Amino acid sequence: MKIIYHENYNIDVGIFKFLHPFDGCKFSKVRAALNDADIIAPQGPIAEDAILSSLNELLKIQIKDKAALCRALEIPKIPFLSFSWLDSRILSPMRWGVAGTLIASRLALGGDDAWNLAGGYHHASPHRMEGFCIYNDIGISYQQLIASGELTADDKILIIDIDAHHGNGNARTFHENKNVTLLDVYNADIYPNDPVSRRRVDIAVPLPSGTGGELYLNKLSAALEQLSSGYKLAFVVAGTDVLATDPLGGLSLSVAEVAQSHKLVYQRLKALHIPTVFLGGGGYGKDSAAAMVAGIKAVSAMD
Numbered sequence: 001m002k003i004i005y006h007e008n009y010n011i012d013v014g015i016f017k018f019l020h021p022f023d024g025c026k027f028s029k030v031r032a033a034l035n036d037a038d039i040i041a042p043q044g045p046i047a048e049d050a051i052l053s054s055l056n057e058l059l060k061i062q063i064k065d066k067a068a069l070c071r072a073l074e075i076p077k078i079p080f081l082s083f084s085w086l087d088s089r090i091l092s093p094m095r096w097g098v099a100g101t102l103i104a105s106r107l108a109l110g111g112d113d114a115w116n117l118a119g120g121y122h123h124a125s126p127h128r129m130e131g132f133c134i135y136n137d138i139g140i141s142y143q144q145l146i147a148s149g150e151l152t153a154d155d156k157i158l159i160i161d162i163d164a165h166h167g168n169g170n171a172r173t174f175h176e177n178k179n180v181t182l183l184d185v186y187n188a189d190i191y192p193n194d195p196v197s198r199r200r201v202d203i204a205v206p207l208p209s210g211t212g213g214e215l216y217l218n219k220l221s222a223a224l225e226q227l228s229s230g231y232k233l234a235f236v237v238a239g240t241d242v243l244a245t246d247p248l249g250g251l252s253l254s255v256a257e258v259a260q261s262h263k264l265v266y267q268r269l270k271a272l273h274i275p276t277v278f279l280g281g282g283g284y285g286k287d288s289a290a291a292m293v294a295g296i297k298a299v300s301a302m303d
């Protein structure tokens with residue numbers, strides 16, 4: 001398992017830590033705990049034209065607008081925070097994260113499964129940025145790989161979303177593309193309550209708040225059993241906000257159970273011979289970095 005990481009992934013908001021519960025520097029903690037891992041760094045952030053070509057006309061304008069960005073980032077519109085501050089401190093790290101997803105995809109297609117510590121911005125779509133997600137990294141990577149001929153429009157793609165939140169942005173990005181299969185395990189009692197995007201999910205596992213690890217893992221296993229082979233590439237949005245200690249996810253898994261969920265997913269994808277890209281996704285609590293490390297170690301031991 002190759003690990004994709006760059007120090008520029010880290011979101012350091014300095015004294016503005018109160019703006020969001022996200023530990024923006026958790027990527028460096030995960031990196032530090034993976035001292036013997038095979039780390040590959042993106043050479044730069046994703047190109048602006050790659051981002052712009054993934055957006056509709058309205059979003060091309062909104063993405064430059066401070067008020068719209070503050071709404072999407074779920075932070076108050078503070079007058080002295082400038083667009084350039086937001087861009088350099090928060091958006092630029094995300095653009096590095098998108099580049100990481102594209103690199104991870106290329107590695108997986110070449111035979112090396114990869115885990116991008118960032119990315120998994122599954123609430124963003126070509127029409128809308130929301131839920132601390134500005135760029136839909138899977139959609140942008142898919143578009144770039146089609147443009148370069150590394151994928152064709154007929155290739156079957158799989159997205160497995162085990163972040164606590166429903167991946168409405170991915171569902172909307174690929175709403176009309178039936179070559180993309182969506183499997184989504186999510187807390188149905190929390191954001192985003194989006195009936196249109198929920199209906200797009202091919203294999204849906206909606207769970208009530210408070211669901212613990214045993215039931216979660218049983219339901220995940222049953223969902224994975226429904227998958228067949230023939231996919232050119234699988235993306236796994238491996239958000240760790242399913243942890244009981246997460247302030248936003250509302251589910252109740254332990255660190256070991258999160259690692260087990262990653263293992264179950266990878267076991268199934270390996271059995272089906274599907275090249276795999278894991279992505280960071282959400283994770284806002286004190287144990288998020290530890291769960292990512294445990295998951296990465298669990299799946300790396302399977303290679």
Ligand SMILES: [Zn+2]
Nearest residue numbers: 163164165282
């Ligand atoms: Zn989430």
